[in-house]
Every structure is written in C-alpha cells, then in structure tokens.
Amino acid sequence: MDTELQRAVSQWLAETDPRPDRVWAEWEKHGVALLPLGRRFDAIRVKADCVHEAVGSDEPHTVASALETWLAGPVIRDLRSGIGPYYALAAPGADRDGPAERLTTGTYLGVPRPGHATTLSRWVVLPQHPGALCDSRYLRALLATATPLRTVGP
Template identity: 75%
Template structure:
C-alpha cells in the first residue's frame, strides 16, 4: 500500500459548542430512531430503558475505540476534557459505554466511509446500544451529541487521531 499524499486533517469542530436545545435533541433523536425499520420500537425502548439497540449499517456504522486509546491521545480521562477534544477533532457523534471503567467509545461514521484504521468497525448485522439524546443512563452516554441529523464523524479525522495515539505510544515506549 503506497503512502497517502493527502494532507493530515486538522481539528475541524468547535470545542466550545453550546448545548443542543430541546428541539435540536428531539430532531436528533428522531433521526437516530429512524435507523431502525420500526422507529416506534426505538422510542419505546428509550422510554423504558433510556437506551435502544439500533441496527448498524443503515444510517451509520460505529468504530469501537478502547478507552485507553482515547485517553492516551487526549492525555486525560476527565469527561469534559475528552468531550472537548473529541468534539474539536471529530465534530460528530460519539457514545461511551459505561458498563465498566474501561468502557469503549463508539464513534459514529457513515456506512459508506472508508475505514482501514486501527480500531474495530461495527456494521451491518450488529446492534449498538444508543442512549436517547439528552437523557443520561448508567449504561452509556453521549460524549458528543450529533450536532444535527445526519452529522457523522469523518473517518479520516478519526484515523488521524488514532495515528497520533500510536505515535505517542512509540515515543513513550
């Protein structure tokens, strides 16, 4: 595989983005619910559990990134710091699994996005626990909410972020 001549992406989002309004949260939730052929089922799961299992491969895929990897590149495991850095770099939706202290991050990307990065891509045939936007749960939380319907992370920015993690590990090791 030849070396890419494409420029390395720089951060693209605004780390100081104001919180979404109630209307914006509802619009984002509607868009997410429509990832399932039966959006009513999603709303019922959100109402009952706060989290719904959404099928991947239709509206979005997810890249599962170990927490350690994210915390290494951010140089922090503090929630607000991680959110600011991921918002600045990825400018798209990220969910964190809190079932354990080392719970992974799930970066949402387009189903047709190229991905050859160092983390596992989850797609068709897989379901992801997605919390309802604007509602916290014990199982998972939004680290970065979708700023608008259809907003997804650019896989090039994620790849660059994870490559920086590899570079840091090489320097430290």
C-alpha cells in the same frame, strides 16, 4: 442542545430501525435502545486507552472537548466498565483503517436517548443535527497520534 433540535436528532436516530416506535419505547423504559448499524451509520469502536492516549487525558470533559474538536461528529461511550470503549458514528462504508474496529450491517449498538442520562452509556459528543456523522479520516488522524505516544511513554 435545544429541545426541538434534540427531538429531531432523536427522531433521525429512531428511524434507523424499521420500527421507530420500538426505539422510543426502549428509550422510555431503559434510556438506551439497540439500533441497527449499516443503514444510516456505522460505529467505529475505539478502545478507551487509545482515545485517552490520543487526547492526553481520561478526564471526561477534556476527552469530550477534544473529540468534539477533532471529529466534529457524534461519539458514544460504553459505561459498563472503566475501560468501556468509545463509538464514533460514521457513514456506512466510510474509509477506515487503523486500530479501531468497524461495526456495521448485522450489528446493533446501544444508543442512549439524546439529552437523557443512563448508566449503560452516554453521549460524549451529541449529534449537532440529524445526519451528523464523524469523518473517519479525522478519527484515523487522531488515533495516529496515540501509537507514537505509546512507544515513547514511560
């Protein structure tokens, strides 16, 4: 992602908070900022094992490539543990059902600054432009493949 686009995406993310300067300060100090959900986007929390089963791998590059292809939208991974969940950013109120949990108004999500590494979380798929979000129907279709695999597995 080029620097100008990265800056535009970062600004769009920061403006989810009524005080964008607070977000920039948190990114500067911690590399991650707590952003309020429900205004510009919701987060759909998906267990790591469910994502890994659906894409057929837990290798980070393979997972990132599969999620980018399937979802065509931003995804964050919680790195605080080996089983840290994935968060697909979707439109507020977007249709969703299945094994994933929607996080919305009244909830905050730790969002890493685009283009910067952090040990708490990382972008698996960066937003391609300000306002880019996952289509929850594509996420539902992807996750639907994990359940049959789980029942057929060893």
